[in-house]
Amino acid sequence: MESFLEAVKVVPLNHYILLSAIIFSIGVIGVLIRRNAIVVFMSVELMLNAVNLLLTVFSVYGNDPNGQVFVFFIMALAAAEIAIGLAIIVMIHRNTNSIDVDILNRLKW
Amino acid sequence: MSVFYFIAFLSILFSLLVIFAKNPVHSVLYLIITFFTFTIHYIILNAQFLAVVNFIVYMGAILVLFLFVLMMLNLNEDTEPTKSIYVKLAGIIGGGVLLVTLVGAIKLTAKSNPVVLQDVNLGSVQNLGKVLFNEFLLPFEVSSILLLSAMVGAVLLATKEGKPKATTV
Known part of the structure; x- marks a missing residue:
């Protein structure tokens, strides 16, 4: 544990922001290039987690526990969101026999 | 490091x-x-x-x-739908542009300080519990209603529509 605490002391804040930005962008790319609704959903989870990590880092940086409490609430929200989203995906699969998001384009025009 | x-x-x-x-x-x-x-x-x-x-x-x-x-x-x-290569390329370029914008914004800021843990007990269960049940008590209770409504909504969405079967006699 002590070595871990020592390890974090030399990492600049910018590197954490960079890591979160990269993972958030990977999530955005995943939403854009995949047609499988569940993989799109997982990419959204990736973006949520990047933001969670950044909130935790700023909480440690500013020595403020509120940031970590916010992450806790975001996790509760994500659990609710996943339950609803997967139920919707199951319903879509039952109605269209596919989870291709490109089929669901009737609201486009 | x-x-x-x-x-x-x-x-x-x-x-x-x-x-x-x-x-x-x-x-x-x-x-x-x-x-x-x-x-x-x-x-x-x-x-x-x-x-x-x-x-x-x-x-x-x-x-x-x-x-x-x-x-x-x-x-x-086998059932995996795939997008055309052009759409994929456009998606990757779009995400890459977002990344470049974010990185550029970070680069514009001043040189950052290292992330130093000032209080060892910052992320402990005790410390966070005190914050959660004092300042964030109302959001905590509201989130329980959120989880309940999510559960009811998920069950409602995932069950099949149609006439309920008359199984009860």
């Missing part, structure tokens, strides 16, 4: 594998590893409570739910 960069590399590698894996089941498994690296990040930051919650809620509950749905719908590589 090297611990953080190694774990960060693993995070990026496995999150890339999540979106580029052909088989959706492999995507979920890579996502589990990605979230495990996030748990290690939380441990490095000494956010013990979040590390445990991330481990239990994300890796234990949410991703198992994903796996259940994938297996229930019987999805695999």
Whole structure:
């Protein structure tokens, strides 16, 4: 544990922001290039987690526990969101026999 | 120092594998590893409570739910829809432009200080519990209503529509 605490002391804040930005962008790319609704959903989870990590880092940086409490609430929200989203995906699969998001384009025009 | 960069590399590698894996089941498994690296990040930051919650809620509950749905719908590589190469290229360029914008914005800021843990007990269960049940008591209670409504909504959505069967005599 002590070595871990020592390890974090030399990492600049910018590197954490960079890591979160990269993972958030990977999530955005995943939403854009995949047609499988569940993989799109997982990419959204990736973006949520990047933001969670950044909130935790700023909480440690500013020595403020509120940031970590916010992450806790975001996790509760994500659990609710996943339950609803997967139920919707199951319903879509039952109605269209596919989870291709490109089929669901009737609201486009 | 090297611990953080190694774990960060693993995070990026496995999150890339999540979106580029052909088989959706492999995507979920890579996502589990990605979230495990996030748990290690939380441990490095000494956010013990979040590390445990991330481990239990994300890796234990949410991703198992994903796996259940994938297996229930019987999805695999053969049924996987693919976009054309141009749409993929456009998506990658779009995400890359977003990344460049974010990195450029970071570069414009002043040189950052290292992230130093000032209080060792910052992320402990005791400290966070005190904050959660004093300042954030109302949001905490509201989130329980949110979870209840999500549960009811999920059951309502996932059950088949139509006439309820007259099973009760």
